[in-house]
Amino acid sequence: MTNKWDATSEHLLRGLAPQVLGAVARRFRDFSSAEDAVQEAMIAAFTQWPQQGVPENPRGWLIQVASRRMTDHMRSEIARRERETAVAAETENLTSLLVVEADMDPDDTLILLFMCCHPALSPSSAIALTLRAVGGLTTAEIANAFLVPEATMAQRISRAKQTIKTSGVPFRLPSPLERTGQLPTVLHVLYLIFSEGYTSSIGSHLQRFDLACEAIRLTRSTKTLLPDNPEVAGLLALMLLTDARRAARTGPDEELIPLDKQDRTLWDRSAISEGIELLTAALSKGSVGLYQLQAAIAAVHDEAASVENTDWPQILALYELLQRVAPSPMVTLNLAIAAAMVHGPAKGLELLRALDRDPRIAGHYRLDAVRAHFFEEMGDREAAIQHYRIAAARTTSMPERNYLLTQAARLAELLKPGCP
Amino acid sequence: MKYILMMNTMKAGQGVLSWPRKDLQAHIGFMMGVNQELHGRGELVSAEGLSFPDQAKLVRAGKDGQPVTDGIFPESKEFLAGFWIIDVDNPQRAYEIAAKVSAAPGPGGAPLNMPIEVRPVMSGPPPEML
Numbered sequence: 001m002t003n004k005w006d007a008t009s010e011h012l013l014r015g016l017a018p019q020v021l022g023a024v025a026r027r028f029r030d031f032s033s034a035e036d037a038v039q040e041a042m043i044a045a046f047t048q049w050p051q052q053g054v055p056e057n058p059r060g061w062l063i064q065v066a067s068r069r070m071t072d073h074m075r076s077e078i079a080r081r082e083r084e085t086a087v088a089a090e091t092e093n094l095t096s097l098l099v100v101e102a103d104m105d106p107d108d109t110l111i112l113l114f115m116c117c118h119p120a121l122s123p124s125s126a127i128a129l130t131l132r133a134v135g136g137l138t139t140a141e142i143a144n145a146f147l148v149p150e151a152t153m154a155q156r157i158s159r160a161k162q163t164i165k166t167s168g169v170p171f172r173l174p175s176p177l178e179r180t181g182q183l184p185t186v187l188h189v190l191y192l193i194f195s196e197g198y199t200s201s202i203g204s205h206l207q208r209f210d211l212a213c214e215a216i217r218l219t220r221s222t223k224t225l226l227p228d229n230p231e232v233a234g235l236l237a238l239m240l241l242t243d244a245r246r247a248a249r250t251g252p253d254e255e256l257i258p259l260d261k262q263d264r265t266l267w268d269r270s271a272i273s274e275g276i277e278l279l280t281a282a283l284s285k286g287s288v289g290l291y292q293l294q295a296a297i298a299a300v301h302d303e304a305a306s307v308e309n310t311d312w313p314q315i316l317a318l319y320e321l322l323q324r325v326a327p328s329p330m331v332t333l334n335l336a337i338a339a340a341m342v343h344g345p346a347k348g349l350e351l352l353r354a355l356d357r358d359p360r361i362a363g364h365y366r367l368d369a370v371r372a373h374f375f376e377e378m379g380d381r382e383a384a385i386q387h388y389r390i391a392a393a394r395t396t397s398m399p400e401r402n403y404l405l406t407q408a409a410r411l412a413e414l415l416k417p418g419c420p
Numbered sequence: 421m422k423y424i425l426m427m428n429t430m431k432a433g434q435g436v437l438s439w440p441r442k443d444l445q446a447h448i449g450f451m452m453g454v455n456q457e458l459h460g461r462g463e464l465v466s467a468e469g470l471s472f473p474d475q476a477k478l479v480r481a482g483k484d485g486q487p488v489t490d491g492i493f494p495e496s497k498e499f500l501a502g503f504w505i506i507d508v509d510n511p512q513r514a515y516e517i518a519a520k521v522s523a524a525p526g527p528g529g530a531p532l533n534m535p536i537e538v539r540p541v542m543s544g545p546p547p548e549m550l
Contacts, residue, residue, distance in 0.1 A: 122509045125462070147422075147543075148465050148507050156462025195549035242548070256546065366547060396421075396544030 002053030009054050013045055015221070017136025020062040022108025028070050031115070031171055032161040035133050037069035038062070043138055107173050109134065110225045113218075114174050116160075117186040120167040125160035126189045127196070132157055135218055137209070145209035146196070183226075187235050187291065190219050194239050199397070212243055223278075233282035234292030240275035241298035244268040256403040260307040272302045290326040293318055312341035329361035333370060345377040365394035369404060376411065385411045422465060422541035423514040425504040425521060429534055430497060439527055446525045454521055458506060463517075469502035498535075505541060514538050 017038060025034035041062045055061040105111075116130040131137045131145075143153035174182060197212030219236045226232050248262035279295045297318045304310035319335035332355055340348025352371055355361050372387035385408045392404035439447070458464035476499075478490035504521070508514050518538045523531035 124507070124509055128462075146507070152459065152462050152464050152507070154462075155460055159460070159462055195545050198549050199543055199545045259548075369547070396540045396542055397546055398542040400544070400546060401542065 002055055005050045005054055009049065011217075012054070012058065013042070013049070014136030014217075016059050016062055017042055018109040018112045018134045020059060020066060021112060021133055022105055023063050024066045024070060025171055026105070026108075027067070028074075029171075030070075032158075032165055033070060033073055034066070035161060037066040037073065039132060039139065040069050041066040042136060046138065107225075109221060111171060111173050113186055113222060113225075114179065114182055115164060115169055115171070117182070117189040118164060118167065118169055119182065119185050120163055120169075121160055123189065123192055125156055125163065126185075127193055128153060128156045129160040129164075130189055130218070131193065131214065135214055137214070141209045145211050145214075147208075183229070183231070186222070187231060190215055190222065191235060191239075191291075193218070194242075212239070212246070215239060216243065228285075230282035230285040230287050231289040231291050233278050234289060234295050237275040237279040237282065238291050238295035238298055240271045240278070241295055241302050244271035244275065244302060250399070254399060255406075256399040258403070259301060264305065267302065272299075275299065275302070288321070288325065290322060293322045293325060297322075310341075312338055316342050329355055329358050329364075330366075332358075333361070333366060337370060340374055340377070345374040348374045349378075363394070365391040365400075365404075367391075368394065369400075372404075372407070376407075381411050381415055385415070421510065421514075422505060422507050422543050423511070424539050424541055425506065425514070425518050426500055426537040426539070427502045427521065427534060428498040428537060429501045435527075443525065443527050443529065446529060450524050451521075454517075454524075458504070458517065463506045463508050463513075465505040465507050467502070467504045470500055473499045511538075511540075 020041065021035060021038045024038055025031045028034055044065055045058075045062060049055075049058075112134050113130065116133050117126050121129070128142055128146075131142045132139065137145075139154050139157065140150050142157075143150040146153065173179075194212050194215035197210060197215060216236070216239050219232070219239060223232050223236050244267050245259075245262060247268070248264065248266035249257055251257055275295065276299050279292065279299055282292050283296070297315055300311050300315050300318070316335065316338040319331060319338050323331050323335060332351065336348045336351035336355075339351055349371065352367060352374070355367055361367060368387045368391035372384045372391060375381075375384035375387060388404050388408035388411070392401050392408065395401050395404065436444070436447075455464065455467050458467070479487050480490075482488040504517075506514060506517060508517070515538060518536040522534050522536045524534065526532040
């Protein structure tokens with residue numbers, strides 16, 4: 001008996017990946033090989049299920065296929081060792097492992113999430129491993145999302161697993177104390193996956209795997225597993241409230257449309273209301289953190305009918321809070337933008353001056369881009385053009401460079417004699 | 421973060437044509453090793469070597485839009501011999517790789533210390549994600 005493969009099947013299949021991996025890793029006590037075996041089972045399912053239908057017990061099917069891969073792998077390992085030292089007894093142990101009955105643990109997904117986002121891993125390794133082991137993506141899909149060859153992505157993942165092995169992370173749920181300590185890293189990795197979905201290079205919008213959606217799905221499942229943590233909810237709200245503007249943030253030629261010029265009727269109302277609902281519930285728990293604050297700022301923007309109707313004093317107050325909770329030069333920069341909206345561009349320029357001496361941001365293109373905007377507001381077109389051009393030369397984002405060059409060109413046209 | 425590492429050699433770098441076999445092999449082995457390492461670390465996006473500049477054509481569109489080619493590459497002190505595109509966690513790592521490549525062994529096994537131009541590939545995050 002099978003069920004028809006439909007639009008929800010892919011979602012189902014990916015959601016099963018961490019559960020299957022948990023069961024197989026626990027049984028065989030080898031996370032790294034189990035992860036490879038589950039990947040093979042996932043690829044088999046993606047090939048077979050659309051044609052042959054979804055099996056009655058999809059999880060059992062995946063566990064069985066992955067376990068078979070595991071035993072094949074172990075058998076060849078043993079054969080290899082036997083050739084060298086002759087270990088006969090292990091073959092017997094092996095057969096008992098073939099009996100497959102799911103020993104599920106609802107915490108498996110959570111265990112894997114903490115493991116894949118381990119602080120010993122570099123961000124790029126943690127992202128890749130999380131997407132494969134927890135997200136159920138294939139190596140090819142991850143490689144496509146990051147625009148690197150599949151072989152490179154495979155190496156990155158296998159190296160990440162080696163790092164986990166070397167650092168001796170046990171396959172168990174971290175204690176509540178450990179979890180509190182590691183949660184910021186986990187949330188940061190999820191956020192990086194989300195923001196990666198928004199980066200674009202030339203041609204990347206053509207057939208690229210949607211990482212922003214993937215990050216939302218993973219954060220949603222994290223929220224189910226840690227329902228009482230307000231920062232997890234805050235992060236999910238932030239993603240939804242940001243992603244709600246996706247259709248409005250680029251034009252037909254992938255050109256960047258800034259917040260103040262966006263067609264707000266294109267914003268996704270249902271994502272906005274879900275985000276606001278999540279945020280309201282999280283804030284009521286009284287433990288405010290950086291994701292809740294950023295979500296709150298996104299919510300103020302999303303609720304405004306226009307840039308003029310935006311509650312800028314509230315945004316300014318939220319940035320002031322954010323600067324206390326999680327100070328960074330980028331927060332100061334955004335605070336300067338909000339301050340300029342409330343008190344005028346001169347105030348904004350004054351706040352930016354402090355950043356010129358901060359080595360973490362001095363020379364960053366955003367500083368010039370924002371300064372250019374303030375100068376334009378003040379009517380100093382020459383200075384605005386100059387800073388738009390400096391920013392354009394410094395950015396590493398192609399749509400952003402096009403946007404900044406266009407701004408400079410627009411102002412330069414206005415400066416030409418004979419034009420109004 | 422993606423970076424391109426461009427290896428520029430002096431046009432006289434065609435001196436490679438007359439390197440002793442031992443030095444040539446050491447150089448080729450070194451470059452293969454670098455590529456292996458970059459691949460093994462999951463950092464390699466692509467690596468290409470380019471033909472000698474006498475194979476190059478300068479192409480411009482003619483009046484009818486058809487390609488007009490110049491026979492030979494004009495005199496230039498330096499030329500692009502090859503490039504890598506790498507995906508690394510930070511600029512320091514890109515510079516580290518560039519320095520390693522720069523010190524590839526030349527005649528007599530001495531490091532060449534070639535200039536390697538390192539530039540970010542335009543793939544940075546949009547402003548609201550910073």
